Amino acid sequence: MRKNLLDFSYEELIEEFNKLGLEKFRVDQVWDWIYKKKVFSFSEMTNLSKEHREALSDRFLINIPELLDMQISQIDKTTKFLWKLEDGNTIESVLLFHPDRVTACISSQVGCPAKCAFCATGQSGFVRNLSAGEIVAQVIAMEKERRVNIGNVVYMGMGEPLLNYNEVVKSVKMLNHKKGKNMSMRRISISTVGIPERIVQLGNDLPEVKLAISLHAPTNFKRDMIVPMNKKYSVEEIIHAAKEYQRITKNRVTFEYILIREFNDFVDDAEKLAELLRGMGAYVNLIPINPVPTIGEIKMERPHHWAIERFKEVLDKHNIENEIRKEKGTDIDAACGQLRRRHIDKKKA
Structure with a gap:
């Protein structure tokens, strides 16, 4: 069975190529075709001999996901992608356009086991982890499809990255590798619902990568109601891990x-959040919810504008740096999981 070449790190490929009698510089050539030229067929890699191309084709595939749907915002160019993987499963990615950069929001799992009440991805259930190659392929495919150079990557799409830890770390190193995407670690962010031991491990393994923690409530009582995993990892444990991460990396944590x-x-929620984060130098992203179906007794509705401003004023008063996130792609299914869920519903109909 042929293997997905994108699943191999640069160092692993050197070993694989060596088994075929191919020198190290052939790995450089192939990665250049894939990452720089966006060529995904060995037959088109013209600086390789015919024999080498055939040998690679016999052993490897270059698995780039198939584009099933793409929505482009008429407001700000935000682009939502629905991809079909080799096994037929689907995942989402998003391109976000800023004045000085293009950011890719990528998925790390098919579905998500965290099952947060406000997230369409979690409501559709968990299927499996993505491989490092399937994670990296989202970036490459978006660059080719929209003819852009992605400058920042955020692991904030479908899935809980720290529950697919090894493949996520491997994919980050592949994006960072100078022969590949050559993206600075500081331009990569990983968002987690909060897995304390993995947060600390991430600080040791990838100290330059930025960390964002999806907190969403300042007390266990409220967080239990919307983030089921809080029953396993409490707010206090998560904050303790975040402080340890800061001690190791000297990085600021975003909540x-x-x-x-x-x-x-x-x-009262804002006051408790300020107290929880006091002295951390943390940054808080305030995100008015994208409405989803009501869960239990909680109506998943967007707060009044004055309530959002009031919350911000309390954090400001306590010198907690914060920002109300500017919405992007409001005219498309930009919230994570919406496009995939719609596609699944269509297939069931």
Whole structure:
């Protein structure tokens, strides 16, 4: 059975190529075709001999996902992709356009086991982890499809990255490798719902990569209601791990806080959040929720504008740096999981 060449690190490929009698510089050539020229067929790699191309074709595939759907915002060019993987499963990726950079939001799993109440991905269930090659392929495929150079990558798409730790770390190193995408570690962010031991491990393994923690509530009582994994990893454990991560890396931690109307948008919530983060030098992303179906007794509705501003004012008062996230792609299915879920629903109909 042929293997996905994108699943191999540069060093692993040197070993694989050596088995075929191919020198190290042939790996450089192949990676240049893939990462720089966006060529995914060995037959088109013209600086390799016919014999070498045939040998590689017999042993490897270059698995780039198939584009099933693409939505482009008429407001800000935000682009949502639905990809079909080799086994027929689907994942999403997003391109975000800023004045000075293009950011890719990529997935690390098919579905998600975290099952956060406000997330369409979690509501569709967990299927499997992505391989490092399937993670990296999203970046390459988006660059080719939209003819852009991606400058930043955020692991904030489908899935919980720290529950697919080894493949995520491997994919980061592949994107960072000077022979590949050559992306600075500091331009890569990993978002997690909070797996304490992995947060600390990430600080040791990838100290330059940025960390974002999806907190969404300042107390265990409220967080238990919207983030099921909080029953395993408490708010206190997550904050302790974040502080240890900061001690190791000297990096500032970003906390994502989805604001849900009359659930976690009260002054008391803001006061408790400020107290929780006091002295950390943390940064808080305030995110008015993208409405999803009501879960239990909690109506997943966007707060009133004045409630969002009131929450921000409390954090400002306590010198907690924060920002209300500017929405992108509001005219398309930009929220994570929406496009995939719609595709699944269509197949069932």
